[in-house]
Amino acid sequence: MSSFRPSLTLRMRILAVALMPLLLAVSLFVVYFTHRSANEMEQSLLRQGQDSAKHLADAIAFDLFAGNLPPVKRFLDYERGFSRLQSAAVTDGKQWLLISGADASLPALSGAPPAPRWRNGPVLFFSHPVRLPLPDYPDPYLDAPESPRGDLFLVVSLSRAPVELARSQTSLAASGTGLIAILFALLLAWRLSGGVSRPLLDITRTVAHLTHGNLTQRTPEHSQGEIGLLEQGINRMAQALEENQRNLTLKVREATSELLGQKLAAEAAVLAKSRFLAAASHDLRQPLHALTLLVAALREEVPHGPAGRLAEHIEASAAAMENLLNALLDLSKLDAGVVVSRPRCFTVNKLLRQVAGQFLPVAEARNIRLSIAASSLSAYSDPALVERILANLVSNALRYSERGRVLIGARRVGRDWLRFEVWDTGNGIPPEYQARIFEEYFQLDNPERHRDKGLGLGLAIVSRLARLLGSRVLVRSEPGRGTCFSFQLARCQVDLHEMPAASPQPAFLLPLEQALVAFIDDDEVILSAMVELFDHWNVALAAGEDAEQVRAELLRLGRAPDLILCDYRLRDGRTGVEAIQLLRYAFGSFIPAALLTGDTASDTIQAIQASGLPVLHKPLKPAKLRAFLSHLLVAHDNRPISTNRFEP
Numbered sequence: 001m002s003s004f005r006p007s008l009t010l011r012m013r014i015l016a017v018a019l020m021p022l023l024l025a026v027s028l029f030v031v032y033f034t035h036r037s038a039n040e041m042e043q044s045l046l047r048q049g050q051d052s053a054k055h056l057a058d059a060i061a062f063d064l065f066a067g068n069l070p071p072v073k074r075f076l077d078y079e080r081g082f083s084r085l086q087s088a089a090v091t092d093g094k095q096w097l098l099i100s101g102a103d104a105s106l107p108a109l110s111g112a113p114p115a116p117r118w119r120n121g122p123v124l125f126f127s128h129p130v131r132l133p134l135p136d137y138p139d140p141y142l143d144a145p146e147s148p149r150g151d152l153f154l155v156v157s158l159s160r161a162p163v164e165l166a167r168s169q170t171s172l173a174a175s176g177t178g179l180i181a182i183l184f185a186l187l188l189a190w191r192l193s194g195g196v197s198r199p200l201l202d203i204t205r206t207v208a209h210l211t212h213g214n215l216t217q218r219t220p221e222h223s224q225g226e227i228g229l230l231e232q233g234i235n236r237m238a239q240a241l242e243e244n245q246r247n248l249t250l251k252v253r254e255a256t257s258e259l260l261g262q263k264l265a266a267e268a269a270v271l272a273k274s275r276f277l278a279a280a281s282h283d284l285r286q287p288l289h290a291l292t293l294l295v296a297a298l299r300e301e302v303p304h305g306p307a308g309r310l311a312e313h314i315e316a317s318a319a320a321m322e323n324l325l326n327a328l329l330d331l332s333k334l335d336a337g338v339v340v341s342r343p344r345c346f347t348v349n350k351l352l353r354q355v356a357g358q359f360l361p362v363a364e365a366r367n368i369r370l371s372i373a374a375s376s377l378s379a380y381s382d383p384a385l386v387e388r389i390l391a392n393l394v395s396n397a398l399r400y401s402e403r404g405r406v407l408i409g410a411r412r413v414g415r416d417w418l419r420f421e422v423w424d425t426g427n428g429i430p431p432e433y434q435a436r437i438f439e440e441y442f443q444l445d446n447p448e449r450h451r452d453k454g455l456g457l458g459l460a461i462v463s464r465l466a467r468l469l470g471s472r473v474l475v476r477s478e479p480g481r482g483t484c485f486s487f488q489l490a491r492c493q494v495d496l497h498e499m500p501a502a503s504p505q506p507a508f509l510l511p512l513e514q515a516l517v518a519f520i521d522d523d524e525v526i527l528s529a530m531v532e533l534f535d536h537w538n539v540a541l542a543a544g545e546d547a548e549q550v551r552a553e554l555l556r557l558g559r560a561p562d563l564i565l566c567d568y569r570l571r572d573g574r575t576g577v578e579a580i581q582l583l584r585y586a587f588g589s590f591i592p593a594a595l596l597t598g599d600t601a602s603d604t605i606q607a608i609q610a611s612g613l614p615v616l617h618k619p620l621k622p623a624k625l626r627a628f629l630s631h632l633l634v635a636h637d638n639r640p641i642s643t644n645r646f647e648p
Helices: 004-059 061-066 069-083 161-211 225-301 305-336 348-365 383-399 458-468 524-537 547-557 576-587 602-611 622-634
Strands: 087-091 096-101 117-120 123-130 152-159 344-347 369-372 378-381 405-413 417-424 474-478 482-491 516-520 540-544 563-567 593-597 615-617
Touching: 004 061, 004 069, 004 117, 004 123, 004 152, 004 161, 061 069, 061 123, 069 087, 069 096, 161 225, 344 348, 348 369, 348 383, 348 405, 378 383, 383 405, 383 417, 383 458, 383 482, 516 524, 516 547, 516 576, 524 540, 540 547, 547 576, 563 576, 563 622, 576 593, 576 602, 593 602, 615 622
Parallel strands: 369 405, 516 540, 516 563, 563 593, 593 615
Antiparallel strands: 087 096, 087 152, 117 123, 123 152, 344 378, 378 482, 405 417, 417 482, 474 482
């Protein structure tokens, strides 16, 4: 039905265009012809009436004025029947003197002479005066004839029924002729319109298929003239579209294949870079960890003198390298997705004071005034991650400011939001670089890659942390006048009655003299350094390159370890998780244990996260290691300690 309706509509339009002029012409023809025929009949009837009245008036004049009425009556009866008159009568204007035919149709007399012609309903009346004809020349021997007394008139009547009959017959004939012409035209137009509408409908269907992507559809070429040219043009267009689609599909496939190759190459390059950085980080962290331990032991051996100052320089260099590697570790944690946001409601002012307290010595050393704008607001987010963002922004501001001031604060934004801001009076950032400063390893004003200015990862870490908190970091800067970094968080209202009571800080520096630590690391230098360090601490250590050696050592000592400390990556593809499981199986499943690693690969970080074991990342300062081990001894119930959150 849907396919038939467009054809019917198109055909009807063609028929309407073809028949409307014909209908108008036929209607005008019927009206004109009927009116003309009726008018001619009317005129003929009028002439007949006038001629009949005059003829009869002249014919009966002698007999009428001679008083010979019977011949007049017979003559009028004869002429009435011959001329199909309805009636014929003689009157003097006051009364009817002689009547031939039906007198019921004669009108009443008013005494005045009748008009030459008038109409009464469907009857026409004609009158003519009856007079004796005068001679053509006067006769002197004869007296002039006397005129009859009074004027006499002959009145005849004719019925208009023939006119009406002729009108109806003419109208019927004209209408029939017009109807036959219309039917013939309709048949012809229907036939011709089919020859036009069918090709147009085929063209419409073809265009619809082409619109819906079926480019193989073609229009049958059966027509001649302009429609045939249109069919050929539609088919050529469809052929061109099909060829263009085929060529475009080939180009898209080639481009897709090329892009896929480039994507795979880029992913391979990123993976290779990640593997390289992870391997380089691990390979650098191993000797750096050993160096840190050995420097700490050296500092205890030679605390003063030139050797002590040399040990301080070595320790400072190791600390700088440790900071650079820790930045890579932070970025790897974010990329691995192991950093989790734990939002809660916290007071902004306390957090600002903590951040300012961390960097106040650095600001004083650089002669820069570090201040905060006191705030009574509260924010709903992860305070540790917010503190790390602010710490990175403040560190960046102090690093690139040579004078002036750094200001930290927060302000209201609408009813439900607040915005943290860090302002500085440094050199500023040119507009063309403001979008690139959040890229990894991008730095301004550090072409020599000075280690004091970091690796260019601080703002990249800030950007990732802000996205983790559901926000983003904005920058406003004007070269020569300073910079403002800001990010927006939700506001909240702190309930002082629901705030947890401050728990006493655990004593991280409890002595370890009575403890036995099992340590596993396949790096001989680190193993030797740990033995040296634990000897200086007077802490018993059972150390080895794998779990079997340490288990044998513990069996020889006849004592279970109080702590297990193990490197994550061991020889022969073994992991520290497996080594800890082996020792726990041998000596007790509740022994506190922790992992050490210098690996920053995403899969390694995720695997350590899945194990649930606390982890320390190399290089590790001896003081931090001792505090951590002391804490494990205090928390001997083996509750897991999460180190996946950033430390302030």
